[in-house]
Amino acid sequence: MPTRFASGAAVLKPRTAVQTLPDYHPPLGGRIGLRCDFNENTIGCSPRVLAKLRSLSPEDLARYPEREPVEGAVAEHFQLQPSELLLTNGVDDAIHLLCETFLEPDHQVLIPAPTFAMYEIFAAATGASVVSISTDAEFSFPLERLLLQLTARTRLIAIANPNNPTGAVAAPEELLAIAEAAPHAALLVDEAYYDFYGSTLFHAWNDYPNLFVARTFSKAYGLAGLRAGILTGAPEALASVRRVASPYSVNSVALACLPEAVADRFFVENYASEICAQRERLQMQLATWGVRFWPSQANFVLFEVGEKHARFVDAMRARGILVRDRSRDPGCGGCVRVTLGLRPQTDLLLAAMTEVFAELQLISRERAQ
Amino acid sequence: MPTRFASGAAVLKPRTAVQTLPDYHPPLGGRIGLRCDFNENTIGCSPRVLAKLRSLSPEDLARYPEREPVEGAVAEHFQLQPSELLLTNGVDDAIHLLCETFLEPDHQVLIPAPTFAMYEIFAAATGASVVSISTDAEFSFPLERLLLQLTARTRLIAIANPNNPTGAVAAPEELLAIAEAAPHAALLVDEAYYDFYGSTLFHAWNDYPNLFVARTFSKAYGLAGLRAGILTGAPEALASVRRVASPYSVNSVALACLPEAVADRFFVENYASEICAQRERLQMQLATWGVRFWPSQANFVLFEVGEKHARFVDAMRARGILVRDRSRDPGCGGCVRVTLGLRPQTDLLLAAMTEVFAELQLISRERAQ
Numbered sequence: 091m092p093t094r095f096a097s098g099a100a101v102l103k104p105r106t107a108v109q110t111l112p113d114y115h116p117p118l119g120g121r122i123g124l125r126c127d128f129n130e131n132t133i134g135c136s137p138r139v140l141a142k143l144r145s146l147s148p149e150d151l152a153r154y155p156e157r158e159p160v161e162g163a164v165a166e167h168f169q170l171q172p173s174e175l176l177l178t179n180g181v182d183d184a185i186h187l188l189c190e191t192f193l194e195p196d197h198q199v200l201i202p203a204p205t206f207a208m209y210e211i212f213a214a215a216t217g218a219s220v221v222s223i224s225t226d227a228e229f230s231f232p233l234e235r236l237l238l239q240l241t242a243r244t245r246l247i248a249i250a251n252p253n254n255p256t257g258a259v260a261a262p263e264e265l266l267a268i269a270e271a272a273p274h275a276a277l278l279v280d281e282a283y284y285d286f287y288g289s290t291l292f293h294a295w296n297d298y299p300n301l302f303v304a305r306t307f308s309k310a311y312g313l314a315g316l317r318a319g320i321l322t323g324a325p326e327a328l329a330s331v332r333r334v335a336s337p338y339s340v341n342s343v344a345l346a347c348l349p350e351a352v353a354d355r356f357f358v359e360n361y362a363s364e365i366c367a368q369r370e371r372l373q374m375q376l377a378t379w380g381v382r383f384w385p386s387q388a389n390f391v392l393f394e395v396g397e398k399h400a401r402f403v404d405a406m407r408a409r410g411i412l413v414r415d416r417s418r419d420p421g422c423g424g425c426v427r428v429t430l431g432l433r434p435q436t437d438l439l440l441a442a443m444t445e446v447f448a449e450l451q452l453i454s455r456e457r458a459q
Numbered sequence: 460m461p462t463r464f465a466s467g468a469a470v471l472k473p474r475t476a477v478q479t480l481p482d483y484h485p486p487l488g489g490r491i492g493l494r495c496d497f498n499e500n501t502i503g504c505s506p507r508v509l510a511k512l513r514s515l516s517p518e519d520l521a522r523y524p525e526r527e528p529v530e531g532a533v534a535e536h537f538q539l540q541p542s543e544l545l546l547t548n549g550v551d552d553a554i555h556l557l558c559e560t561f562l563e564p565d566h567q568v569l570i571p572a573p574t575f576a577m578y579e580i581f582a583a584a585t586g587a588s589v590v591s592i593s594t595d596a597e598f599s600f601p602l603e604r605l606l607l608q609l610t611a612r613t614r615l616i617a618i619a620n621p622n623n624p625t626g627a628v629a630a631p632e633e634l635l636a637i638a639e640a641a642p643h644a645a646l647l648v649d650e651a652y653y654d655f656y657g658s659t660l661f662h663a664w665n666d667y668p669n670l671f672v673a674r675t676f677s678k679a680y681g682l683a684g685l686r687a688g689i690l691t692g693a694p695e696a697l698a699s700v701r702r703v704a705s706p707y708s709v710n711s712v713a714l715a716c717l718p719e720a721v722a723d724r725f726f727v728e729n730y731a732s733e734i735c736a737q738r739e740r741l742q743m744q745l746a747t748w749g750v751r752f753w754p755s756q757a758n759f760v761l762f763e764v765g766e767k768h769a770r771f772v773d774a775m776r777a778r779g780i781l782v783r784d785r786s787r788d789p790g791c792g793g794c795v796r797v798t799l800g801l802r803p804q805t806d807l808l809l810a811a812m813t814e815v816f817a818e819l820q821l822i823s824r825e826r827a828q
Binding site (some may be wrong): 116130134155156180182183193275308336337342416423 | 469470471472473474477478480482483484485487488490494497499500501502503504506508509512513515516517518519520521522523524525527547548551552555559560561563577584614642643645667668669677681682683684686697699700702703705706707708709710711712713820822
């Protein structure tokens with residue numbers, strides 16, 4: 091037996107990038123009530139999905155998942171070639187894979203702020219430098235500032251469109267200007283909230299081979315628990331990402347259910363249409379109350395409560411409605427984000443908000459009538 | 460609008476490590492027949508798991524998964540602290556996370572060969588150098604050769620125990636000698652086939668804080684489709700891995716079903732015990748036939764068919780039995796791996812093997828009687 095190789099003092103250490111990685115602990119515990127906190131579908135998934143789930147056999151669970159046939163079916167639904175689509179373990183996995191495919195420690199990543207936290211976390215984990223591009227008070231898309239930060243080391247630009255938690259959007263021509271200006275960088279446009287917005291960059295990768303577009307089944311489709319996202323792009327660029335993808339990353343239940351989920355167009359379109367109507371209703375009410383809010387193209391609205399944001403969230407929870415304090419996000423001091431539900435759920439939401447705003451003396455009792 | 464930043468010639472390129480990454484395309488398509496090819500549970504999962512799956516509501520699918528409470532329940536079952544256990548999206552995810560946590564491009568990874576392909580793929584994806592440690596013709600554990608390859612740059616050593624595709628094992632003291640000799644490297648002991656073997660290094664991380672032990676629900680538990688693995692280790696080391704883990708990497712169906720799966724001990728113990736009995740039966744038959752095989756401590760047996768390995772696999776498939784050609788694995792020329800099933804399934808397996816061995820004139824017709 092060789093003698094001990096290393097000195098007794100040697101210990102296992104994580105990479106420096108891991109040691110300094112920001113923590114992300116979503117406030118999941120004890121989510122009892124109307125779920126207006128995570129931008130999920132508030133009524134669940136299509137009955138067709140549930141029927142499929144319940145038809146699964148022990149054998150279906152025992153077999154390793156086969157992703158490719160389902161990728162073909164999902165691609166067909168979205169009128170894409172199978173080579174233009176990769177199914178992922180939620181969009182988190184898609185972001186992770188993009189970072190792993192393209193980022194080295196000497197690279198730079200541009201991310202507008204505020205936005206979805208996972209872009210920064212997965213990018214920073216590679217050791218690359220993350221440059222946060224601040225927006226103005228209206229959260230309008232910071233195109234000029236972003237283009238000014240582009241360098242030869244820029245290798246990823248991640249943009250949620252519509253953005254979360256603001257609900258703001260970038261115009262297609264703004265996004266394509268970035269793809270054009272940075273052909274050496276991957277441009278990820280995360281269309282997680284597409285169904286509540288309607289504008290997409292699908293197919294634009296034919297002109298911009300560095301463009302990737304992500305979609306999720308966690309929002310309008312009501313399948314956050316199943317973990318299914320899609321990453322789309324030009325076949326050649328996507329082939330590189332596919333190399334680092336784990337063959338069994340998407341579970342068999344998701345794979346069995348996705349064809350049902352995309353086939354039930356009525357469920358998703360009807361839900362999204364109703365959510366958009368309720369979004370207008372909430373925004374009109376906020377305007378009536380004189381509460382500052384940001385017009386949203388997603389299934390949530392961000393508004394400014396002010397110093398009493400934490401008390402607002404607690405008081406809503408006490409009334410059985412979960413909403414999300416976003417006051418720690420850059421530029422979001424005092425802000426709360428509320429996910430929309432269907433009409434009866436919005437009735438409950440507005441009734442509770444009316445009480446809480448009055449209780450906290452944020453609007454006058456007269457206005458709250 | 461700023462002018463185009465980069466020259467027209469600039470294009471997006473994946474990292475060098477990704478460009479040279481080995482492909483892994485498991486032969487999944489058209490798996491019709493008795494599944495003796497992927498070391499899955501051949502009868503499916505516990506009825507308690509299926510009942511739980513069928514009780515899930517649309518709301519359960521629509522909510523983001525909550526991993527922590529289930530980690531607590533699974534840790535308790537294995538008599539571990541929650542801080543000693545991380546649930547992962549299959550063991551693939553555990554391997555991926557370990558590589559991401561510890562490996563830099565100037566590091567070195569030691570992997571005995573032949574073994575499970577994903578260690579090399581995830582390690583190589585980081586840009587680290589992978590050193591393959593060859594075994595002898597008996598596939599005995601290459602402890603001396605491995606220790607001789609240790610350097611200050613070694614940061615990960617990945618060992619499947621029992622090993623796949625050989626079924627061979629390393630003794631606990633051999634594994635701990637590695638942990639002792641390389642305190643600056645993570646030692647992953649992948650106990651995917653633990654239930655068919657019975658020896659574990661659980662808790663040894665109290666003395667060797669660089670030791671990680673993985674387990675899976677894809678084999679004995681019959682849940683390969685759900686994607687659930689566990690990574691265990693000393694709380695401090697595991698905390699680093701937890702930092703890079705995606706908060707929603709394990710889906711809600713798996714999380715709902717795991718407490719049922721671990722609670723039904725009878726199902727797993729009974730299945731494993733029956734598989735071990737059938738393993739002895741197959742090994743005795745191979746010995747009787749004079750077919751070279753390697754004694755296995757897992758739910759499969761590797762044996763040498765010789766030049767006709769591909770014809771053997773095809774002829775078995777024609778008889779409705781899927782087996783796996785492993786002849787491309789290092790040291791496994793002409794070898795086939797067969798997963799064991801229950802007694803009636805082994806009856807079918809042996810009957811088909813008898814016919815095929817005779818048909819291919821690998822054993823005499825008399826011996827095949």
